[in-house]
Amino acid sequence: MSADPSIPPTALSGEVSLPEKLADVEPVRSVRTPIRLDYDFIPGSASSGYLNAFADRKILGQRSPVDGAVFVPPRGVDPRHGAATPDYVELPDTGHVGGFCVTRLPIPGRDDLEIPYVSAWIHLDGADIGFLGLVAGIDTSEVRMGMRVRAVWKPDDELGRTAENILHWEPTGEPDIPVTAAGTNAWHAKQAAAGEQG
């Protein structure tokens, strides 16, 4: 055995001996290994309520019975406490960018996304966690944490029971909220404030 792990193994350095027949042919250097999983997705009750509400241009979250934290999309439970969250909360279609990523490479199978595009954690007003959306209507270099956004919906006659009803999020033009109060920082600030009061 090779004693020094920093020395590349011979088999990976390209020093192999080949039969004569392969001496002068172009070697294969890569191989396609696509993986595909076909799901039949059936949402549970919390997700169904969320998706059904989209048909009426409504965004629903659920409130934790433990401390009132609002989750969107709703999953039926507060995962921190294992507590059921039966109560829906209707949320506005405005919020802010809690974090974002500029993508400059195309994704196979998503030719509809023009690059570069911005995906972002959208923190709705009244929600305590973010959910994913696309940010458009602004140069990618102008997107920033704390930027106020509103949903751009499909036309009413194209609405379905799907989160795809929201085409993207666009800037409202309102002043940014401070980074210290944006995204997950908002939750930490809220917790700290609650601690001081308690």
Add this chain to the structure above:
Amino acid sequence: MAERLRADLVLEYPFTRTTGPVIGAFLTGLREGIILGIRRPDGTVLCPPTEYDPESSEPLTDLVEVGQSGELMSWTWVDPPRSQSPWDQPHGLGLIRLDGADTPMVHGLLVDGPEGLSVGMRVTARWRPEREGHIADLEGFVPEGAD
């Protein structure tokens, strides 16, 4: 109660992997219509080839051509094949020890039914006419003398 929702959801990753020189050579051989194994220090031949000796972990580098026919060591019958199988007809899957190799490789067995298969029978490679350097360049194995 509202109508139950459902949706098709497809996760797809169009991976391309680099092969390295050993697996690359094996796939190059398939494209050229030959099957390669790799020789261990004790003279035995592994087919398909591996980059390392399975006992000593020493790198292996001596690629050699093996035969296109061999012995069926074990098999099972697949009916029906799943949607993403390389084969669209019921077929066997077998462990085939090719002449000149000491280990068996897995591949499809192209016969009409399981009664056409038996341990110890001789089988031979059937190639696709168009080959690109992929394990599917071998369409499968058929009883020796069938083609």
